[in-house]
Structure formats: structure tokens, C-alpha cells
Amino acid sequence: MRILSLLLLCSLFSCKTATEKIPAELIVTNANIYTVDAQFRTANAFAVGEGGVILGVGSDYEITAEYESENVYNAQGKTIVPGLIDAHAHLLNLGVGMQEVDLVGTKSAEDVIARVKAFQAQNQSEFISGRGWDQNDWEVKEFPTKEQLDAAFPDTPVALRRIDGHALWVNSKALAMAGVTASTKLPGGEVILKNGAPSGILVDAPMRLVDAVRPAKDVAYYVKALTDAESNCLSYGLTTVNDAGLDRAAIELIDSLQQAGTLKLRLYAMVSNAPENLDHFLNKGILKTDRLNVRSVKVYGDGALGSRGAALRAPYSDQDGHYGAMITTEEDLLALAKRINAAGYQMNTHAIGDSANIAVLRAYSEVLKDQTDARWKVEHAQVISVADFDYFSKNIIPSVQPTHATSDMYWAEDRVGPDRIKGAYSFKTLLDKAGLVALGTDFPVEQVNPMLTFYAAVARQDLEGYPEGGFLPEQKLSREEALKGMTIWAAYSNFEEEEKGSIEVGKLADFTVLSADIMTIAESDIPNVTAVRTYINGELVYEQK
Template identity: 65%
Template sequence: MKKILFSFSILLLFAACNSKEEVDLIVLNANIYTVDAEFSIANGIAIKDGKFAAVGDKEQLLQNYHAKKELDVQGKTIVPGLIDAHCHFYGLGLNQLVVDLVGTTSFEEILEKVVAFQKSNPSNFVRGRGWDQNDWEVKEFPTKEKLDELFPDIPVALRRVDGHAYLVNQKALDLAGITMETEVEGGAIVKKDGKLTGVLVDNPMGMINAIIPKPSRKMQVQALRDAEKLCLDYGLTTVNDAGLNKSTIELIDSLQKADDLSIRVYAMISNNPDNLDYYLDKGIIKTDGLHVRSVKVYGDGALGSRGAALKKPYSDQDGHFGAMVTPVDQIEGLAERIAASEYQMNTHAIGDSANVVVLRAYQKALEGKQDRRWKVEHAQVVSEQDFDYFENGIIPSIQPTHATSDMYWAEDRLGPERVKGAYAYKKLLDKAGLIALGTDFPVERVSPFLTFYAAVARQDLEKYPEEGFQMKDALSREETLRGMTIWAAYSNFEESEKGSIEVGKLADFVVLSNDIMDMPVDDIPNLKAEQVFISGKQMK
């Protein structure tokens, strides 16, 4: 009789298992911020075929599902895969191949780093990126004389941290054909005491770009893989690359299809005739890993290099207004052309003059058109009367760490009144209804946790300023997490497939080392992405 009962119990257990739906993975004992419409919290998820099959209570999940694998995260916090809504993914990878000048505190330190790099990595063209004269004791642009002494026969090009200025030596100037008589609209060839200083701001940089040796395919592949590793380490599962050419986009696509690149890429094509002619005619390109449907346009330059276009002169440079990188009539023409296609227009605008030019061009081009989701990238300095433009479906794509990087000198550039309309993230959110958050790496550091901290605390890592920088425009934690997930996905036309942990969406998620919504704000910069999943597959 006991044998019969035992056999019957086994049959019941087998029948119960057979009645459960089989999934690939069940994650249990988690503190899951789903970032759905209600910002609801769950403690378990089931994943099948790369998508969320169920989200909710772990006990119900175990009753209804049988998994090939279970993962007990022991109370750790889970959030949707993080999205960087504005970065330079490929550029980050290429930067691993040049001299890293980020954080240098003097021109002398830069020279030491360049000499050491060239000694250990001999090259016939020396490149670097990351200097920022605002971090030096003497906050003025450097000049090329010492570079000329150290490298009389090898061209050197050192890019400023924001990407909007070069310091080059005489050899590079000679190869590019730049002389005292050279004139280029939309920027500056900086001169001092009747001589070239070697500093080029915005459009003149193109003449240097033309002589820089192109990376080999092997180097390009390595750059993309290096960038992916850095991003995955911080829980980024989707990156919006703000400016790619056709060849790089096709390389990304080929690597993804060969399973050699897993991170998802929302690609903004660089604004040039070849890209526009090809992609606007071809239409939207969409795979699980790659989405090509936007054009990246540069309105003006950067505030740190005084290239941002302002309505009134810079407070710290009489008579200087900055410059439009793309002339006003061209921005208006581009807006009309892109509006006639399926593509989104995403325009870099820093200064208040550039912002209003872009916003007016958008309003005119989009008249009568619905749900186009065009973005203003940075929206950094906006005049009081111009915020209302964002009520018309225009999305601010902003980078909170710019505020905490620039706060030391922003008022010097803008003055006490104009700075009140700068880095106004809460006001932009109130007007637009949503915001997309990113880092702009490698201009800033890759970590989205620094983005979160800067948005909420508006302080640097030394807790300066004590009361926070212009705290009226700080974001709440919920607003910030939405900006890094579902709102960023919405800005990419991808809210139905990612950005929240909901049934049917791609199983992109991150297991964090602490509770980002409840931990002390000062500890957020030290947060870790302990495990990272893309389509239910563990990447870290």
C-alpha cells in the first residue's frame, strides 16, 4: 500500500510540473522597481525566449512556472536595463587608443602624459583627449610652443574634454594647411600676439580631422568591444550614439548579427550629405540590437570653450557671442527635409541663442505632424520665454553631470541672471512632461550612477556645494530613474519593447549592489551593477 501511495505522489508531482509553463529563468527574492506606469514593485520575474513572461509575487511565479534555471538575488534591487540617451559609444572605444587627459590639472601634466604615451605607444600621429583649462590654476587656453619643441616632426592633436576644441602643434597645422590667413565659419582659429596658438574651436577642427589617419577595421572592432565592456560594467544595456557614419553603423550591425556585440544601439546618423541621402531614402532600420531613425545635428559649440551661441555676449569675454556651427538657414532647411522623412531630428544646442533657433525650426517644420519626438540634445541654457516651446512634444535630452562639471564657472560665462535658466532639468521636465537622461561620455564619465547622483543631489563628489547647485531644478529619484529607462526608451520610439520590467518586453535588467531608491544619496556614486542581463542572458 505504501508503495502504491508513493507512486501516486510521484505521479501527482509529475502532473503538477507538467501543468506549469516552462521558462528559461526565474529570478526570486528581489526588490524589483518595474518602472511601469504605477512605478510598482515586484519580487520575482520569469523570463522566456529573451522576454519577461511574468512579473509579480515569487510564490505565484513558482506555482505557475517551472524554470530551467533559478536565480535567488537575496533581496538585491533590480531595475530595468539602463539607457544612456546621449553618448558617444564608438568614440569612447576609440578614446581607449589615445592619450587619456581627463582630470589633468595643468598643461605641464598634459605634456608629461603625452610624452609618456608616445614613448610606450610610438605613433606617427599623436592624439589625446580630455583636457579642460577650467580645471587649471590659469584658466586660459594653452598654446602650442611646448608641443612644437617636444614634437617638431610628428603631428599632435589633443582634443578638449567636450570635443569642441583642439590643441595642435605646428606640424599638424602645416599638414592641414592652416595659416594666419585661413578662415572657417562656425568656430575659431585662435590667435594671440599675431600668431596661431594651435587652438581650434568647432568647425576649423574639421581640417585636422581630415589629416588624422583612419583606424583600421581591427581597431574599430576593438574600440566597439572595449566600449561595450565599459558600458556593461555600469549596467547600460542600450546606448544612444550621438553621431555615427554609415560604415560604423554597418560594422555594429554585423558584429551584433555575429553575436560579437550584445549591447543595443540607438544610432543617430551624423549630419552629412552621404548619410542623409542614404538613410532618409532608405527609411528606418530596426533590429533587436540596432535602431537607426534619427539625425544628429550640431547647432552650436560648447560653453566651456566659449563656442555656445548666446543671445548676449559672454559675461567673461566682451563682445563674444559664441557661434552657430550649423548656420540658421541650414538648420531650418534640414528640419524641413527631415520632417518630410520618417526620421527624428536631434540637435545639439547649448547656448540660449542656439536653443531658440532650433526650437523655432522644429515648431515650423513639425506643424501639423504628430508624434515625431524630436529632441534637443543638452538644452543647456534656455531663456525664460523659450521654455514653452517644449510643451509641443519636443523632448529635452539632458546630461545631469554637465551641471556639476560646469557649476564652478558657469556663472562666470553667463552672469547671475542668465545662469538661472541653465541646467534647468526640473523646469524642462515640467514643460515637456518627460526627459531623456544620458552622460555624453566620454565628455563625462560612463557611470549612470553619477548621472543619478548629479540629477538628485546636484553636488560633486566632494558634496559641493553644501546646499546643492540650483536645487530648484533637482529631480526626484523616481523622475531620474524614469529618465534613464522608460522615458529614454520613449524618446527612441522603443517604450513598447524596453524601459520597464513588464510582460512581453525584452528581458534587459540590472541587479544593483544597493537600493538606489532608498540608500543614502551620498553613497549613490559608489553603486555597482553586480549582474547585467540582455534578453535574459547574463552579460556580467
């Protein structure tokens, strides 16, 4: 009688039989999955449901016994990790750079000019722009001059941004258009002089004068820049990018492209610190869609070490009497911190030199003294006095870029000397103090490839294996720490750890399929690992050909 009653109930309410399976939008099997959950467990399979949410994670048998789908991806043993997050980059700048002269890897001023000539021969630009030169890579490690550009381009304005984005090499035509003279002085930067006249190198603040006279670009230009940049990122397995500084117009364009399905990439957009941006977003409040998160402000504390714009407590070891410069003063940092905090936003501040870092850390500590979950970030946290590491915590998070260490290691000690270098690029110390580190690239300053981030974090060597044992090897991260820094810790720093950063039930199905197991292969092989597939929301958005 009881059995008949149960059968009647099942017929009325459509009870599942033991053979029925739960429908899924996607099932992934036969994989080597690093879930990056709290126990850092591995798995072989998972199922994705409607809305791109993970339904189940386990063995092949467990998942295929419980779920069914017309869309099954057999990974054939390949390694899968949570969708990779770049915690500090410049997506729009990357795309814009892809429309301009690429100067990365140039070996001399003459090499730069040759590339500009080749570009101009094809494009006939009315205002020539480019990016990527680095005098530290040249045999003559000195800033170039306007005269070198004038000889090739006497009548066409030329403005070439240094790789770090903190110095501009311009010709006389561009200087004249911008009204820059020997008497031009702006706080937070420098017009470098030679024989009493502008040399053609502008550091930080005065660069804005040249930017203001560049011809305006139309919306189509920026749409192409963004879509080109996205394609690049997806091909490397990135699923979320933190763009460290965007104006309102750029954020609104990105939002419209995401809503239309033109852009698939998720973006954590930091609002550029400008009055018109802050007046809009801080009053509007946090903006969160399924692919865009706007809840932070990007502030510049100082400049860059490579162009000697980073603010140091004592003079540069390779330039007597020169301290660099604060772009935002200590007083302004504190006022900004109070305003940003009052609006419920996160403050993310670029700090390279030890003077800038302590100014930022003091402002953060003062404003956050009664808070425990603000998650404000120090972007770069590059040169820090040893006594100041104790400021870091899960409330004041270090956001660092491992490839900066391996790019700068050839000359960094020349800039800061043997004592200060002990507190530079100290990723392991920062991790120990804060409990986490968010890892990024700062592209296009560095390459987009997140495998280079992973390699630099764990090996601290260049692609030729230099130096033996690694640069400041005590600051290496383990492979588990590096992967967390590119996934769950980066997600945490964005207030997104409940929705991404690991492969777990209830989270979004953002994941990256790799060509090899980065957790076990030889360190020297890590840079050769590629993204085979990239998924966002369970949707295949990139496949290696």
C-alpha cells in the first residue's frame, strides 16, 4: 500500500527516477582541474548550468552520473584553472597602443625613429603617437632628445610614450603646440631641460599638456581599440581584467559594448582620479553588472622608477639631489581617501617609491582605522622601507606585478642602492604581512601573457634563466601562492570572491584550459604554456587554432 501511495505521488509530482539526470548547459570531463577552493583540491570534471553557474564538481563518474548535456567538452587530460584575473592592467591603453607605433623592444633611439618612419609611411598620421621605448634597454642608457626626432619629423608633431607611461619623448613641433617652454612647471612632474631649453622629455604631469593637443578620436576608434585588446587578452586565458584608471566616457562605452554582447571580457574598472569622474561615480554609487564592476578609484601617488619619477625618501643613488616627485601630495591623498571612503568606494593608489608608499599607507591607515573590510589596494607597492611592511593586511592589500621585478632587476639597484633594494619587489614579505597578494601585469607596460606573471613570481628570472637562483630569491612565491594571486586572491581584492576565482558550485563558470600543468612542469617550461581554450560564463570565447 505504501509503495502504491509513493508511485501515485510520483505520478502527480513528476518525481525523478534513479536513471534521470540533471540537465546541464556544459559538462567538462577528463581534465586535470585545480579548483583553487579553500583546500586547493583537484577534480576531473564539472557541470555548468543555466546562467553560466557551476552545478557540480567532482570525478568523471560523479559528474556524468548526475548530469547530462548535449555540450560535453573532453579536455583529454589538459589542465584547467579558474579564469585568470589580471589584477592591474590597462585594457583601453593596450588597445590604443595597438593602433599606434609599437616601440617595445627597441634597442636605441635610432631604432625607435626607424619604426616611427615605417609606421608613418603607411599611415600618414597628422599627429604621430607611439609607446614602448625604454632607454634602460639601450647601449647608451640616457634619455633621447627632441633634436633626434626633429631631424626626421620637422613639421609633424611626434609624441612617444615611455614603456611605463610616465615619460613622453616629443619633438619641437609637439612642444610648440602644447606651449611647453623652459619655464613650464607643473607639480607632480618635470620638463627635463638641456642647455636651458626643453630636451624633449616630459615626466608625468607636463605630459598632459601634449595629450591635450592630440587630435580627438571618434567612438569607432575606441571600439576597435577595445575589441582588439579583448581578443589579445582572451587568447592568453584572461577572463577578468582590472583596468587601473578609466574616465567616465570609457567606462560607459565598455558597459554599452558588454550589454550588447560585443565585449565578453569581465572588467573591474577603476575610476580615474579627476573631478568630473569622481563627481559622477561617487554620487552615483557602486555600479555592478554581470561583466562590469565599478566601485574603486585609481589615484597616482608618484611616478615610475625607470624614468626617475618615483618619490624616494632619500636621493636617487644614480642622480645626486634628485628625489622624484609626488603626483598627489600627502594632504591631497588624505582628503581623497576621506571622500572615497565616505562614498563606499575602494581606493587603489599607485605607489612606487618608499616616500610615496608611506604617504599612501599613512592615509589609508588613518581613514580605515575603524574598518575591517575596506580592501583598499596599494598598486605596485614597489620600494618599501622595511619598517613599513606592517601596514599591510587584508584591509590594505598589496597589488603587485611580478614581471616588473624581472624587467627592472638589471638596473633597480642602481636607482635605489644596496640598502633600499632590500625592501623592493618584496612579494613574499607582502604576502606574509597581508595574507594575500593580488597579481597583475600592468600591461601594456609589460606583456599581456599571464604565464610570464606566474613564471616571474615563482622563478624571479628572465627567459634566459638569469640570474641563477633568481632575483632576490627569498621573495619567490610558491606555485600555489602564484595561482591564488591570479585567481581567488585577485577576486577577493575586487570583492568578487563569492562569484569567481575558483571552480566551485554556485560560482560563475569562468575557466582557462592550459596546454600543460603549470603546477608540476619544470620552471623553465612555464613561459611556453599557452591557453588552449578560454571560457566566460560557460561560453567558449577563445579556442587555440
